[in-house]
Amino acid sequence: MTAEQTAFVPVLLFYLLTGIRFIGMMFTAPVFSASALPLPLRFWMAFLLTLAAAGSLQTDVPLILFDDWTSIVLLGTRELLIGSLLGFLAALPLYVLQISGELIGISMGLSMLSVMDPLSQVQVSIIGQLQFLVGMWFYFRWNGHLLMTQAVVESLKLVPPGKLALSISWDLGLGSWLNQAFVLSLRFVLPFYGAILLADVGLGFLARTVPQMNIFVLGLPLKVALGFFVLMVVLPVTVELMAENIERFIEFALMGVTAWR
Template sequence: MSLRFLGILTVAPAFAASAFPIQVRLWLAFLLALFALPAALELPSPEPILTIGGLVTASTREYLLGAALGFFGSLPLYALQMAGRIVGMQMSFGMANVLDPFSEVQVSVVEQFKFLAGLWFFFHWNGHLLLVRAAGESLCLAPLGVPSLAFPLDPGLGLWMQRALVLAMRMVLPFFGALLLADVGLGFVARTVPQMNIFVLGLPLKVALGFFLLMVVLPMSIDLIHGEVERVVETALGILQVWR
């Protein structure tokens, strides 16, 4: 059971920071398993596993179930990252990258800003507690001690990607519309005043317009992911039902 919690603590962006030591994750997974033990004892007892191969298979299955729950349940944060990367490219910030302390890779400045803002609200709305609670409820949907790795042909990844893309596009469309109008306006200026260097004028204009839109649209983006936090966790639990 602790391996299922360890899968969530390893994959979910809310817990996957590299500054979060692996020893702390192991102890935290063990403590969460102790807290969930009374509920697990009320379920039917699994059949004993008498072989080392069956034990390894069952342990791998438990870890993968927790990782799947953490991955599918973190859809709003991944959608924010996707939207931030697209917005950064539209604002001409595609080359302005910073080091992400969570994944230790280079990411866009706008992407990192939107992700950290979404992560703060994710904790504020107790999204991390929802994931932990969902792991406890998943014990009823996917029982413990099953020495099998028979995965479904459709684990729900297509539906997850569709919802993440739609959510990201809903946050990006205002930027597309406003920056497209800015490009059209700059095109008219270039035709009417050919002496003006549009390339020099356009870059700071698009950056300023992008920051203004970011200030206006960010609260709407937070409202969008607020309505998705509980829904995606329920969807993740529904996906786990096909992994029984």
């Protein structure tokens, strides 16, 4: 191998590992992971992001790696996991919002009403899909996709690809991520559950005082109307929660990837 080839190979490996990290993000990040998005387009986007990001970073990949294919495979796997972790945590507030919407739809009596999600190509609750689309709109409105890409670039500085240290710490703050997701889901759902509970209590009293009234016929439209009313009332709060947590979960992801050094 000539001197020029010796100098070029580490740079090539650095760009390859950087691209693998961006590919991992593409398979879990919002919108980019949609099955409706062609796979070649995802690879091309990862390639362009790699060219844009890696040029300003250090490319000193140790040459010892080229004598050990096992290390190269392990490094590639680590980069894929780091990118997937960043994309998943960036999408977690949207998934929490969608699942909360499905729970809200069940409490409203709309569990049988579902639509086809064009992004994931699966049947989802109409309220969950509505919540997800609202969250997606605000996600792009607040440049969440740019924050996510910036987080991957920042992770390349915190955990440069191609380092020899392959030890993995399992203390990635998983409990903290799950705790934040659980608290966020409760903050989304509790107003609806409180309103539906009050409606059920009122219908119960009505059933006791007016036994001849058909509560089942009255209850369903009442819960649907009440659910949509609460949905409109808490929309500003939902927007505020999304604004707080999109960047917070991306910061959690950056804190987590530092454990992979």
